[in-house]
Amino acid sequence: MTTPSQTVGPFYGFALPYAADWELAPEGHPGAVTITGRVLDGAGDPVPDALLEVWTGEAGARGALDRAGTGACGFGRCGTAADGSYRFRLVPPTRPYLALLVFARGLLKPVRTRVYLADVPDPLLGSLDPAGRATLLARPDGQDAYRFDVRLQGEGETVFLEF
Amino acid sequence: MTHPPYLYPDYASTVLRAPSRPPLPMKDDPEAAELTGPVFGRGEVDPLDADLTAGHAGEPLGERIIVTGRVLDASGRPVPDTLVEIWQANSAGRYAHQRDRHPAPLDPNFTGAGRCLTDGEGRYRFVTIKPGAYPWRNHPNAWRPAHIHFSVFGTAFTQRLVTQMYFPGDPLFAFDPIFRSVPGPTRERLVCAFDLDVTEPEWALGYRWDVVLGGTPMEDA
Ligand SMILES: [Fe+2]
Numbered sequence: 001m002t003t004p005s006q007t008v009g010p011f012y013g014f015a016l017p018y019a020a021d022w023e024l025a026p027e028g029h030p031g032a033v034t035i036t037g038r039v040l041d042g043a044g045d046p047v048p049d050a051l052l053e054v055w056t057g058e059a060g061a062r063g064a065l066d067r068a069g070t071g072a073c074g075f076g077r078c079g080t081a082a083d084g085s086y087r088f089r090l091v092p093p094t095r096p097y098l099a100l101l102v103f104a105r106g107l108l109k110p111v112r113t114r115v116y117l118a119d120v121p122d123p124l125l126g127s128l129d130p131a132g133r134a135t136l137l138a139r140p141d142g143q144d145a146y147r148f149d150v151r152l153q154g155e156g157e158t159v160f161l162e163f
Numbered sequence: 164m165t166h167p168p169y170l171y172p173d174y175a176s177t178v179l180r181a182p183s184r185p186p187l188p189m190k191d192d193p194e195a196a197e198l199t200g201p202v203f204g205r206g207e208v209d210p211l212d213a214d215l216t217a218g219h220a221g222e223p224l225g226e227r228i229i230v231t232g233r234v235l236d237a238s239g240r241p242v243p244d245t246l247v248e249i250w251q252a253n254s255a256g257r258y259a260h261q262r263d264r265h266p267a268p269l270d271p272n273f274t275g276a277g278r279c280l281t282d283g284e285g286r287y288r289f290v291t292i293k294p295g296a297y298p299w300r301n302h303p304n305a306w307r308p309a310h311i312h313f314s315v316f317g318t319a320f321t322q323r324l325v326t327q328m329y330f331p332g333d334p335l336f337a338f339d340p341i342f343r344s345v346p347g348p349t350r351e352r353l354v355c356a357f358d359l360d361v362t363e364p365e366w367a368l369g370y371r372w373d374v375v376l377g378g379t380p381m382e383d384a
Binding site for chain 2: 001002003005007009012014043047055056065101104105106107109111112154162
């Protein structure tokens with residue numbers, strides 16, 4: 001009797017974002033990295049009204065909603081900007097990947113994927129062809145920074161997961 | 164099938180956003196990060212956030228309502244201390260969002276966003292006003308039935324749910340592709356029930372709606 005999913009719609013913006021929601025780790029936190037990217041639709045156009053949620057799998061020292069406490073936490077949220085871009089600052093977990101959920105108008109249920117920060121031996125990566133595997137690998141982009149785009153549909157479509 | 168499909172052409176925005184390939188099943192990784200999820204502390208959520216009629220200079224216009232229910236897992240166990248967030252249009256069908264162009268009035272006494280943590284028995288409870296129906300541009304003369312958007316976490320990231328709660332007997336159900344994207348009678352799970360026991364005399368109508376989160380693969384095994 002699971003409750004069905006419905007789209008997040010276009011108007012979540014005054015409700016779900018919270019202060020510094022994208023900053024799982026404060027600026028200057030030792031070991032923190034930045035991940036930036038864009039969400040693109042089947043025409044290659046940016047999705048300006050998506051909401052991304054990241055979960056590192058490790059709760060950390062401060063609460064998921066708390067951005068005043070010291071230390072990092074494992075959960076963050078970021079609404080995309082007009083150009084479809086998002087960003088997170090976080091401490092990479094022990095596992096080689098981050099769990100990512102994308103909600104948007106036009107998505108009746110979220111898509112979920114993983115952001116791999118390193119191309120390491122891994123059952124999921126190992127099960128994919130090179131093109132699919134490439135969609136899950138974040139690209140190093142300068143010091144302590146990565147890029148990761150989400151392509152919802154079409155060429156280079158991100159490999160999405162179902163649990 | 165409980166959930167709607169990604170591609171549902173009657174809802175036009177799905178056409179360019181639905182993935183073209185089915186998601187890859189992840190069944191055999193008991194160490195997956197997705198089987199855990201964020202934990203929320205009592206100190207992180209202000210209890211006043213559950214009253215959407217408060218926090219402004221005056222009372223919002225519209226029909227005051229109480230919306231309450233429980234968050235349950237797939238086997239019917241309550242999920243305590245989990246975050247429930249809601250957002251909605253005001254009684255005239257207008258969102259307090261800068262991109263909402265519906266020419267209905269904003270209400271200076273209503274923002275329409277609230278949140279709470281479930282209690283030890285998985286219960287949540289909001290005080291708000293009944294949202295109005297509103298038009299959208301999906302097709303000619305398209306109107307959304309009155310609804311409250313819900314966001315619920317659960318204990319694992321796999322259980323994360325964003326959905327919409329509707330009100331009983333809405334004549335717009337027959338015309339709304341978002342509601343109808345859910346297969347057959349399953350969509351009735353999105354409709355709350357009027358409840359006289361939740362209703363408070365001389366003050367507010369009461370509605371009851373339980374949220375049942377999906378199972379994790381480990382629980383199904
Ligand atoms: Fe809505």
